[in-house]
Amino acid sequence: MEQQQVQDTIKLIKRGFSLQMNGVASASMREKGIGGYLNWGIQLPALRNIAQQYGKDYDLAAALWKENVRECKILATLIMPAERMSSDLVDLWMEQTTTQEMAEYATFNLFQYTDSASLHAFAWIASDKTLEQICGFNLLSCLFRKGAEPDDRDINEFLDQAIAALADNSMAVRHAANNSLVAFADMGELQEKIVEAAMRKCM
Structure with missing residues (x-):
């Protein structure tokens, strides 16, 4: 145009x-x-x-x-078009996002379909910025529901970050982290047992 x-x-x-x-x-x-x-x-x-x-x-x-x-x-x-969203452009849009509502719309409407979705998700859940954490956990929820299976290293990273986030001061971060744990557990019996075991360790 x-x-x-x-x-x-x-x-x-x-x-x-x-x-x-x-x-x-x-x-x-x-x-x-x-x-x-x-x-x-x-x-x-x-x-x-x-x-x-x-x-x-x-x-x-x-x-x-x-x-x-x-x-x-x-x-x-x-x-x-998701295929036109380079990793750098995703980072730029994330930096320019200032509300939870917009972070969620960007994640669900666009970020989950980009080639760098998984990389951004794991980077963001380890961030100290609330909106990035919300995006990261929501992004992982989307990917898990689409059947994306992380490797053992990524599973451990995800569980560590998600369980830590359940104690975050932000209710939105806690909610997003909990949803991602539920989405991962819903992938199958093995994943459900992994989440249950991880939760027991932190009790």
Whole structure:
């Protein structure tokens, strides 16, 4: 998509936001701390419908991500082709993510489909940054549910980090870590026993 066409498309998308604005949802999100961006309160199903109109488009997604608008950034995670997300670009988007909501959308809509998903997941669960930890454990949950089997070294690293995270000050980190343990245990009887044994050790 040409640069001018990208900018014209973004203007068109933003005009559409004003017609779909949900003032109650927007206010509720602000009260819950889902802020940092201009927020129209538009829900994910409506944004998915918008994304389907444009399909996968790298240039449009990259431009949308640069907008300081919640809905633009969510659309970016839906429109960006995962195969165009280099490891460095994933790192950049993660660095530019400032809310839990956006971290979760980026993970579930985009990061889990990138070639570097596993590498980023293990790097992030070892991070001291809350949003990176949330992304890392959520990313592992996605990968486990898709049947990705870590090797013994990665299993040990995962269990150590996840169990430690269960005592984290952040409820969101604890929740993400617990979900990843459940997703791993759900992979099979062996994985369930591994989690049970690891949990017993820390009691």
